[in-house]
Amino acid sequence: MSYKQTKYWSVDNFSGSEENLQVMKEAALWITKGEIVAFPxxxxxxxxxxxxxxxxxxxxFEAKGRPSDNPLIVHIADIEQLDELVLEIPDVAHQLMNQFWPGPLTLIFKKKQVVAPSVTAGLETVAVRMPDHDVARALLRAAGVPVAAPSANVSGKPSPTTAAHVYHDLKGKIKGIVDGGRTGVGLESTVLDCSTPVPMLYRPGGVTKEELEAVIGKVDVDPTLLSLSAEQTPLSPGMKYTHYSPSGTVYLVRDRQKMVELIWRAKQEGKRVGVLTTVENEGAYEADVVVACGSREDLATVASALYDSLRTFDEREAEVIFSEVFPYEGLGIAIMNRLEKAAGGQTPL
Incomplete structure (x- = not known):
């Protein structure tokens, strides 16, 4: 599947003007005609x-090169659309939707058969969320249908946080791109299974485990969260395969002195070396490409800039990339989940 030209609509600084809404109608029309459109x-x-x-x-799946056993998240504009998709809405889901929707939280429910089979990869459940973005909600309302939407990138590569990232990866492979500016959270949504007796966390994201438990009590964590083997069936988007990876090999490093030694060794081997660090340590490393990804004092800034930082290493042709690690708590769990996958599940050095 290819297109001579990928349509590009710009609605940055979305105001809900008539001009903006016309763009939404045009983009939504292509979705209702069976085409695929990227949106923020x-x-x-x-x-x-x-x-x-x-x-x-x-x-x-064809455009992304995405494995067919990797399920997708369905996006809705209004809670009323949920009844069309799911068999039941547990009480815990109502509590979470009241607290976090719209927002970066995906909930898994038992599905109705109306959902396209490829969306759920053969599972009896479906993952649904309501995005907290004016452009996304306007597009979904204009389309009038629930929209399945994984990240708009080539499968396995860092997820896109700008329309330019999408164009780089998918130009000629998709019908269009709605440019709504840079995204905010920067990491995919948290995925929580509400179809189990105790809600099960499958993917950490913008809503932390601590925030979930403050609303509904105990949340279990899937034991394969950071390292799902190739033989296991992914029960949620983002659980399987190496994800979020630049072209260079990524290593996670716990200690600053160890980082310095690894940089020196790689440079001795003639490698072009990249380092992913924070503003606090930006001057501590002498490498070919040093990228400060936010502040260690505010992990939201790290999450927001993470994928853009990983893409920078490709732009500057880093062959080996050493990354600092972050605390396994709060938003740090989501950041480390993405970095672990970028490093192919290797244990930090």
Missing amino acids: TETVYGLGANALDEQAVKKI
Whole structure:
């Protein structure tokens, strides 16, 4: 599947003007016609197709090169759309939706058969969220259908946080891109299974485990969260395969002195070396490419800039990338989940 030209709509600084809404109508029309269109959310850019149209959903997998056993998240504009998709809404889900929707939280429910089979990868559950982004919500309302949308990038590469990232990865492979500016959260949504007796966390994201438990009490964590083997079936988006990876090999390093030694050794081997650090340690390393990814004192800044930072290493042709690690608590869990996957599940050095 290829297109001579990928349509590009710009609605940065979305105001809900008539001009903006006309763009939404045009982009939404292509979705209702079975095409795929990229659009911004508060987390990352998504690649959307009508979640009730099996042939349209298959175009997502083709464009991304995404494995067919990796399920997708369905995006809705209003809670009323949920009844069309799911068999039941547990009390804990109502509590979480009241607290966190719209927002970066995906909930897993038992599905109705109306959902396209490829969306759920053969599972009896479906993942749904309501994005907290004016452009996304306007597009979803204009389309009038639930929209399945994984991140709008080539599968396995860092997720896109700007329309330029999407264009770089998918130009000629998709019908269009709605440019709504840079995303905010920068990491994909938290994924929580509400179909189990005790809610199960499958992917950490913009809503932390601590925040979830403050609302509904105990939340279990899937033991394969950071290292799902190739033989296991992914129960949620983002659980399987190496993800978020630049072209260079990524290593996670616990200690600053160890980092200095590894940089020196790699440079002796003639490698072009990259370092992912924070503003606090930016001057501590002598490498070919040093990227300060936010502040260690404010992990939200690290999350927001993480994927853009990983893409920088490709732009500057780093062959080996050494990354600092972050605390396994709060938002740090989501950051480390993405870095672990970028490093192919290797244990930090």
